[in-house]
Amino acid sequence: MTETTQLRVMDFDCPTCASTVERAIESAEGVADVEVHYTTGRIEVTYDERVTGPAAFEQAIENHGYTPQRA
Numbered sequence: 001m002t003e004t005t006q007l008r009v010m011d012f013d014c015p016t017c018a019s020t021v022e023r024a025i026e027s028a029e030g031v032a033d034v035e036v037h038y039t040t041g042r043i044e045v046t047y048d049e050r051v052t053g054p055a056a057f058e059q060a061i062e063n064h065g066y067t068p069q070r071a
Contacts, residue, residue: 002032003049006071009061010041017066024060028052042071 012018018038025034025043032049035044045057053069061068 001049002046003053004044004046005054005057007043007045007054007057007061008041008069008071009043009066010069011066012038012041014038017064019062021061021066024064025057028056028060043068 001060009018009021012021015038020041022034022036025031025045030048031045032048033046037043043057043061045054047053054064058068058070
């Protein structure tokens with residue numbers, strides 16, 4: 001089943017940082033789509049809930065030195 005979740009990251013330093021996080025989440029198995037909005041810090045992820053979930057996305061964000069929050 002496809003689900004969508006929203007996260008927020010308020011400590012992006014630049015658009016490149018947002019792109020790095022976007023690529024990290026996109027590469028996760030089960031992710032269908034990722035939209036990262038640098039200026040608002042909003043991330044929207046569409047994924048297969050049988051394969052992955054928000055905890056994996058939060059971990060990917062933390063692995064790149066940022067602090068995720070569920071929206």
